[in-house]
Amino acid sequence: MQNFSYFNPTRIVFGKGSISHLFKLVPVNQKILMTYGGGSIFKNGVYDQVKQALAGRELYEFGGIEANPTYETLMKAVTLVKQEGIQFLLAVGGGSVLDGTKFVAAAALYEGEDPWDIPSHRGKIGKVLPVASVMTLPATGSEMNGNAVISRKSTQEKLGFGDVRLNPVFSILDPETTFSLPVNQLRNGIVDAFVHVMEQYLTYPVNTPLQDRQAEAVLLTLIEEADAILSDPPQYDARANFMWCATQALNGLLSRGTVGDWATHPIGHELTAFYGMAHGETLAVVYPSMMRFKKDAKKVKMLQYAERVFGLRGLPEEEMLQQAADQTEAFFRRIGIGTRLKEYNVNAAEAAEKISARFAERGWKLGEHEDIDAEAVRQILLNAA
Amino acid sequence: MQNFSYFNPTRIVFGKGSISHLFKLVPVNQKILMTYGGGSIFKNGVYDQVKQALAGRELYEFGGIEANPTYETLMKAVTLVKQEGIQFLLAVGGGSVLDGTKFVAAAALYEGEDPWDIPSHRGKIGKVLPVASVMTLPATGSEMNGNAVISRKSTQEKLGFGDVRLNPVFSILDPETTFSLPVNQLRNGIVDAFVHVMEQYLTYPVNTPLQDRQAEAVLLTLIEEADAILSDPPQYDARANFMWCATQALNGLLSRGTVGDWATHPIGHELTAFYGMAHGETLAVVYPSMMRFKKDAKKVKMLQYAERVFGLRGLPEEEMLQQAADQTEAFFRRIGIGTRLKEYNVNAAEAAEKISARFAERGWKLGEHEDIDAEAVRQILLNAA
Numbered sequence: 001m002q003n004f005s006y007f008n009p010t011r012i013v014f015g016k017g018s019i020s021h022l023f024k025l026v027p028v029n030q031k032i033l034m035t036y037g038g039g040s041i042f043k044n045g046v047y048d049q050v051k052q053a054l055a056g057r058e059l060y061e062f063g064g065i066e067a068n069p070t071y072e073t074l075m076k077a078v079t080l081v082k083q084e085g086i087q088f089l090l091a092v093g094g095g096s097v098l099d100g101t102k103f104v105a106a107a108a109l110y111e112g113e114d115p116w117d118i119p120s121h122r123g124k125i126g127k128v129l130p131v132a133s134v135m136t137l138p139a140t141g142s143e144m145n146g147n148a149v150i151s152r153k154s155t156q157e158k159l160g161f162g163d164v165r166l167n168p169v170f171s172i173l174d175p176e177t178t179f180s181l182p183v184n185q186l187r188n189g190i191v192d193a194f195v196h197v198m199e200q201y202l203t204y205p206v207n208t209p210l211q212d213r214q215a216e217a218v219l220l221t222l223i224e225e226a227d228a229i230l231s232d233p234p235q236y237d238a239r240a241n242f243m244w245c246a247t248q249a250l251n252g253l254l255s256r257g258t259v260g261d262w263a264t265h266p267i268g269h270e271l272t273a274f275y276g277m278a279h280g281e282t283l284a285v286v287y288p289s290m291m292r293f294k295k296d297a298k299k300v301k302m303l304q305y306a307e308r309v310f311g312l313r314g315l316p317e318e319e320m321l322q323q324a325a326d327q328t329e330a331f332f333r334r335i336g337i338g339t340r341l342k343e344y345n346v347n348a349a350e351a352a353e354k355i356s357a358r359f360a361e362r363g364w365k366l367g368e369h370e371d372i373d374a375e376a377v378r379q380i381l382l383n384a385a
Numbered sequence: 386m387q388n389f390s391y392f393n394p395t396r397i398v399f400g401k402g403s404i405s406h407l408f409k410l411v412p413v414n415q416k417i418l419m420t421y422g423g424g425s426i427f428k429n430g431v432y433d434q435v436k437q438a439l440a441g442r443e444l445y446e447f448g449g450i451e452a453n454p455t456y457e458t459l460m461k462a463v464t465l466v467k468q469e470g471i472q473f474l475l476a477v478g479g480g481s482v483l484d485g486t487k488f489v490a491a492a493a494l495y496e497g498e499d500p501w502d503i504p505s506h507r508g509k510i511g512k513v514l515p516v517a518s519v520m521t522l523p524a525t526g527s528e529m530n531g532n533a534v535i536s537r538k539s540t541q542e543k544l545g546f547g548d549v550r551l552n553p554v555f556s557i558l559d560p561e562t563t564f565s566l567p568v569n570q571l572r573n574g575i576v577d578a579f580v581h582v583m584e585q586y587l588t589y590p591v592n593t594p595l596q597d598r599q600a601e602a603v604l605l606t607l608i609e610e611a612d613a614i615l616s617d618p619p620q621y622d623a624r625a626n627f628m629w630c631a632t633q634a635l636n637g638l639l640s641r642g643t644v645g646d647w648a649t650h651p652i653g654h655e656l657t658a659f660y661g662m663a664h665g666e667t668l669a670v671v672y673p674s675m676m677r678f679k680k681d682a683k684k685v686k687m688l689q690y691a692e693r694v695f696g697l698r699g700l701p702e703e704e705m706l707q708q709a710a711d712q713t714e715a716f717f718r719r720i721g722i723g724t725r726l727k728e729y730n731v732n733a734a735e736a737a738e739k740i741s742a743r744f745a746e747r748g749w750k751l752g753e754h755e756d757i758d759a760e761a762v763r764q765i766l767l768n769a770a
Contacts, residue, residue, distance in 0.1 A: 003400025007395075014389050014642065207625075210626055221595045237386055
């Protein structure tokens, strides 16, 4: 096991009816900005619940944060925050709203010239405004970590950044808020949570048996609960289990003392930036191809995964590795997500060119062996045609 | 799943050499009291490492905190804290030192007459001094929770209390500090961590598949790593895995949204209070007997445990339940812990009388069905003769 530190000061308030707790969680006598997305919170009653819990507070609003929140939109929120002297940010929605709000929290107090420095890692995060969330979409894990990913339209970029000071002060997770989610968002969320775990788990062994089993716990639960999560009418417990899986998948615990991969996410981000594919869709396409491409380097963990997650035993090694990737892809397909670029009308050859050029330009060599470079990306995308 | 909240602000710094981080973790310009136990930290070099990291700080010392720390001893530390105006408590040692120090943290600022009110739940914890730890013995999980158990010699009592404000500000876990531990402390630690998980896991199902698997992750790791943990010379990774298992076993995650048992610990505390048995020994004796006594009420989870933790399949239900208890007891025996009262020269009939009388006197009805009362305790202890 490698040395590590762990500090996660986010308070989680979980369960039906928990939005009412905002009343005591949000600081009094402060100017609060409630941020949200395209307006689904008006339809599912979440907006009303928040307003009711915060009746009498000095509450400002900023709506219209997109899926894959853009720098362009978020800078308008930054202006509002500065103008009104906002002191506390409350993101109400999914991971995109929360990620965007984390950017606002850092950008509003950024001392450099252009806050885009933060996602592009040209400038350091200084002071930040406190952020909290009412999380309505289980997927990103943003509700219990300090990470965020935002996009910039003008340059077709999508980049991530993180800081423990951007951990939400609290996150409220009420599984009932997921009841009105469209099925494609649930599917994408399942894939997102699943691949978050894989990025931390499927590398090479450094003797972390507990973290391995904690990772497998999330994977097995997502697989076993998938049908119930997607069922209509919605089942409370299945949604609750999904929500908690998504949070546990990326609150930092699974990666303690291990080596991380995290090559699939940046490739996926480029697919979103260039082609507008949903985040979960990009992962469903890239990850099985990544597994096949790296099956030798990932062999030990991949055999363990095949056995413990899919119950495979006694097959020849090569067959086990093949099956590990095939069954992962089959799981994504089973829940209704396309796993090939053509299903999204993306030309694989073109995507391979464009995205490997980006990797070359930035000099990126990612993955646990730092060998996912431009050429590797080309192969992985061509194989995902 | 039941509603829950989770807030665990303890910063963990884990790995070899991590004691040197004290330099930046301990607040400057404060009066610090370093607390410790019987002096093992002088032999294993931990004392010197702490002193070196905190050179130049205003550092006071209070040693001699016992295994099963006593009110009598701890009140001397409270006097010292008040006399010197101590502002920060640093516990260096195992769970007993840290538990005792948590008591000091709450007792020093207690506004009632007698701080024994806190463990006996006659008074409320008010303000507390900040506590941190260098944890040298994987077992209690106290390094990442706000709980503590202390004893009172004069009344032969051993009682627990807890408050999130008593969570350590930080805990340093260096697996190398365990290298000099006597084997019996390692054995007791394994049993303690194992039974902590069981108290949260083996109750009745409320649809928490992730938490179940997270619990099984700790159990399986402890079983698989046990021989390596106990090996001489010590193996770094095994000790690291053990240390992290013990922390994860009781940092609150496993019990989120579930129902808890926690009947075995109070019975064990009485065995310690009356007979001086080590905490781990009491659990090894009581828990298998508890499993047999409650096999019908715990049936669903016990069958799951038999299958997932011991790999049992296809046996008749009654045989599976029997085996679940037998194999648990066999695991404790395999690592060298006696599981019967007579092995500790404790007369079961006498213990059953004394301890069931205590339960009767306090009106305790414990366990997930609140049915572990005086009569149940009598049976459980007689069956553990």
